[in-house]
Amino acid sequence: MRQDPHDRPLPVTSYALLGLLTFGDELTGYELKQRADITLRFYWVSPAMSQVYSELKRLTELTLVEASDDLDDGRRTTRYRITAQGREVLEAWMSTTPAGFSTLKHPVALRLLMGHVVDDATTRAMLTEYLDEVGAARSDLREVRESLRGADAPGEAFRYPALVADWGLRHFDSEEDAARAALRELGDPG
């Protein structure tokens, strides 16, 4: 049982990359990584370049994507597109997989949990730093969201990316509120 690699369930990141190839264009590994950095990173992960290439290799072997080699500028590039089988597999995954719970890896919350180990000034500094990072991430995501305007209505190309972007913005708002609330509790002089 289970020797055949076709039996093994794909890691979610494979489906994520497959999903990025459903938006119409053929992408190089490099471009795929850029797309992932724009969108996926907020809800899933930004896979390393090396992983993008190895996932593409796997997906090609499973014939879920097709590669075409170009020699555009004298520079060798390989573009990938999703196959009909890839679409089927992706759709099946989306239809049949249970929702699954979100996982938060939150180093700031983790360290707040053990706040008694350091003094409150240290913890406040950490929270303030985190607020900056949340602000930066939110403004990145807001830019993405704005770039989708005009194609975010029902039936249009970027409806669903727009919906998730709104979800993400809400999340960052909540993070900011939570960090500010914690700072207040810690008697932030500001």
Next chain:
Amino acid sequence: MRQDPHDRPLPVTSYALLGLLTFGDELTGYELKQRADITLRFYWVSPAMSQVYSELKRLTELTLVEASDDLDDGRRTTRYRITAQGREVLEAWMSTTPAGFSTLKHPVALRLLMGHVVDDATTRAMLTEYLDEVGAARSDLREVRESLRGADAPGEAFRYPALVADWGLRHFDSEEDAARAALRELGDPG
């Protein structure tokens, strides 16, 4: 360079477990896992039992924790407590590590991103299922939060765990809002 295991930075999960040992009691690996399931799981991870034991082994070798073997009931148990060196290392980590950004692994948001691959009814079903799970998680966390009442004032034992619990509850509220908003956008008949 870097052959000595004492040079290598510990994984964050090591610090997390070390942190759980700063709340006063000596714990067995089994109990540590239970504590992690109650608190850590909401902000970091629930390490597998086997990982708890292997982390404890490593921390013991680094003399950041000390083990004492008991034979309480005829059943062999090993209890662990943090050492002075362990406290130092933990404090240094908490004081010097940059805040670090939170990572969200959100299978539901990921699948919403590719909503155009399936029909909206499928996506709505996923969101509804997720709402149930959020509700369950929140009620678990609410219970934890309630159990801290009476020891959550400044200077008391569970002040910081209470602060993070409030953070987590806020997060779940935000998740519920976001999921409901997405459902409305998808014309949820409810």
Next chain:
DNA sequence: ACAGCCATGTAACTCGTTACATGATTAC
């Protein structure tokens, strides 16, 4: 010339998981 981006990969390694194995104590 030189930096920065585009483009593709390999190798080594670690974290963390699942499956497996063992056995004692407690509750029904």
Next chain:
DNA sequence: GTAATCATGTAACGAGTTACATGGCTGT
């Protein structure tokens, strides 16, 4: 007597990371 819980580990494995290696094209 048997199921659940307490308690401790080993082994195999996979996902994903960092470091390394290569080279062409673009702008200054």
